[in-house]
Amino acid sequence: xxxxxxxxxxxxxxxxxxxxLIQRALTPDSFGDFGHYRANSMNDNKVRAxxxxxxxxxxxxxxxxxDLKETDVHxxxxxxxxxxxxxxxxxxxxxxPPIVKGTIEFCAQxxxxxxxxxxxxxxxxxxxxxxxxxxxxxxxxxxxxxxxKEK
Amino acid sequence: xxxxxxxxxRRKFFQTSAAxxxxxxxxxxxxPFEALVQDKAEEPKIAKAxxxxxxxxxxxxxxxxxxxxAEACKIENMVPKEPFYFRTWVEQYTVKNxxxxxxxxxxxxxxxxxxxxxxxxxxxxxxxxxxCNHCTKAPCVQxxxxxATFISPEGVVLVDETYCIGCSYCIQACPYGARFMNPITKVxxxxxxxxxxxxxxxxxxxxxxxxxxxxxxxxxRDKKSDLVAFLQENPTxxxxxxxxxxxxxxxxxxxxxxx
Numbered sequence: 311x312x313x314x315x316x317x318x319x320x321x322x323x324x325x326x327x328x329x330x331l332i333q334r335a336l337t338p339d340s341f342g343d344f345g346h347y348r349a350n351s352m353n354d355n356k357v358r359a360x361x362x363x364x365x366x367x368x369x370x371x372x373x374x375x376x377d378l379k380e381t382d383v384h385x386x387x388x389x390x391x392x393x394x395x396x397x398x399x400x401x402x403x404x405x406x407p408p409i410v411k412g413t414i415e416f417c418a419q420x421x422x423x424x425x426x427x428x429x430x431x432x433x434x435x436x437x438x439x440x441x442x443x444x445x446x447x448x449x450x451x452x453x454x455x456x457x458x459k460e461k
Numbered sequence: 462x463x464x465x466x467x468x469x470x471r472r473k474f475f476q477t478s479a480a481x482x483x484x485x486x487x488x489x490x491x492x493p494f495e496a497l498v499q500d501k502a503e504e505p506k507i508a509k510a511x512x513x514x515x516x517x518x519x520x521x522x523x524x525x526x527x528x529x530x531a532e533a534c535k536i537e538n539m540v541p542k543e544p545f546y547f548r549t550w551v552e553q554y555t556v557k558n559x560x561x562x563x564x565x566x567x568x569x570x571x572x573x574x575x576x577x578x579x580x581x582x583x584x585x586x587x588x589x590x591x592x593c594n595h596c597t598k599a600p601c602v603q604x605x606x607x608x609a610t611f612i613s614p615e616g617v618v619l620v621d622e623t624y625c626i627g628c629s630y631c632i633q634a635c636p637y638g639a640r641f642m643n644p645i646t647k648v649x650x651x652x653x654x655x656x657x658x659x660x661x662x663x664x665x666x667x668x669x670x671x672x673x674x675x676x677x678x679x680x681x682r683d684k685k686s687d688l689v690a691f692l693q694e695n696p697t698x699x700x701x702x703x704x705x706x707x708x709x710x711x712x713x714x715x716x717x718x719x720x
Contacts (some may be wrong), residue, residue: 338624347611351621358657361537362666387672391529394536394670419527419573420672426553426576427525428584430673 342361361395375453382454417446475594485609513680514616515654516689516709519590522627523675526551528570530667537666544568546641548652549592554718556585562718588593589719593639593652594700616709617654625649635702
């Protein structure tokens with residue numbers, strides 16, 4: 311083999327080798343295991359505590375409130391719809407208890423009159439007409455809305 | 462002499478070519494054993510058919526536009542509170558008597574949607590929850606130059622936060638406007654079907670809080686799941702079917718006005 315060709319071939323091999331080494335060094339672990347992405351990223355997305363705990367966790371302590379809710383029209387509504395966790399709450403709901411909302415504005419989120427809600431079976435009210443100054447939960451038990459309290 | 466040189470050259474050419482091709486083949490044979498040399502633990506390959514294929518059904522006929530899903534999503538996923546960062550949001554569509562369509566979503570529907578059009582002008586009004594459609598052929602994944610966004614084997618479109626370079630090509634590519642640039646992490650952010658929750662067996666936060674069960678989450682491969690039952694029971698549609706994205710969020714009762 312002529313010297314020129316050998317040198318050319320040798321440099322080519324060296325450059326390809328260097329390229330492969332650099333590529334190896336720069337490609338992160340697990341890249342390309344399932345496709346053109348870092349497979350470990352799925353674990354990165356997974357490892358995080360959930361703030362919303364789910365109804366099963368609530369009923370560990372509050373079975374009574376849950377049972378009462380299931381007897382009335384709010385039966386389909388999950389606990390955390392009305393009792394959302396605090397922002398950035400730790401995993402333990404006893405340290406950072408969920409928020410108890412009980413304002414007219416909060417009830418109005420679902421029950422204020424809106425033409426888009428007409429046929430959906432959710433009672434709608436004009437909150438200005440229906441006891442403007444009084445809070446809803448003073449008469450209605452939010453867990454069982456048709457159990458009206460005596461005034 | 463001329464012919465001899467030609468023959469010699471040809472012979473050498475064939476020899477080199479054979480050596481190169483043989484070398485490549487040999488390398489490809491050796492490659493599977495490289496893991497042994499590098500002491501990499503061989504991980505068992507996961508068969509795709511054993512994994513769930515997540516999808517969501519949205520019943521437009523049940524949505525009352527209370528905005529609890531958008532609110533819960535922000536709490537659960539630590540999305541900035543400003544009214545232009547949403548992983549999911551609710552839009553109110555109002556078709557007026559003159560045929561004009563008004564779409565509004567103040568603060569993504571958080572705090573409950575209110576109708577701004579007077580009653581006598583309204584022909585039809587309804588709410589549509591929106592989120593990432595988790596496309597089977599996702600335009601955002603095709604657009605990403607570094608492989609930082611991808612479709613996981615469970616069919617969830619995810620973002621690799623450590624790998625994203627923040628070029629926002631995916632945000633432009635998404636036909637549903639479901640992505641945004643997170644101002645805190647400075648990378649693309651989007652709905653993950655609450656990947657950390659579904660891995661634990663919980664429902665996504667928006668599904669968990671929906672008071673009318675307008676959102677149904679489940680496994681498309683499990684024929685007994687609520688989602689499959691929902692798809693069999695209702696004539697469902699996907700958003701923007703002409704774009705061929707084959708999305709996995711199915712809408713029931715979708716009007717033609719919805720974009």
